[in-house]
Amino acid sequence: MPTEITLLGWSTVLLFAHLMLQGQTATRERGLGWNAGPRDGEAAPLGPLAGRAQRALTNFQETWPAFIALALALTITDRTGGIGVVGAATWFVARIAYIPLYLFGIPYVRSLCWLVSILGLLLMLIRLV
Structure with missing residues (x-):
């Protein structure tokens, strides 16, 4: 199995x-009670930690579809590796x-880490095209 597909599975984890x-x-x-309830009405604002966890999840969800598409495209076109x-x-x-x-x-390093992840996607795209 191609490593890209293995990493796709781990990306779901x-x-x-x-x-x-x-x-x-x-x-x-x-x-x-909030978590188990219907969550009707206005939710209390998130504090710093939960807010960061939410924003990190949202950020992941923004790049994950591109990773999925590229990993599958590399595999389907037999361009893995x-x-x-x-x-x-x-x-x-x-x-x-x-x-x-x-x-x-942690500022700046976090942004650099995001940029490195985008570089990874670009490398996958270069291999594909």
Whole structure:
């Protein structure tokens, strides 16, 4: 199985990690009753940690579809390997590193990490075209 597809599977685990982190931090701040209830009405604003977890999840969701498309396209066109796999691994590692950088509020390095993940996607695209 191509490494790009293996990383695609692991990226789904990373999505679940983001979802669990965001859900747990929001529940800690808003309470179990809010989480278990219908969530009608206006929700209490998120504090710093839950807000960062939400924004990190949203940011992941913005680049994840491109990763999915590129990993599948590389596999379907039999262009896996080379700089494509380097790009996929770069994207994946950068997305893992992004989480604690965002949660701890580390500026600039977090932005650089995001830029590295985009570079990974570009490497995958270069391999594809």
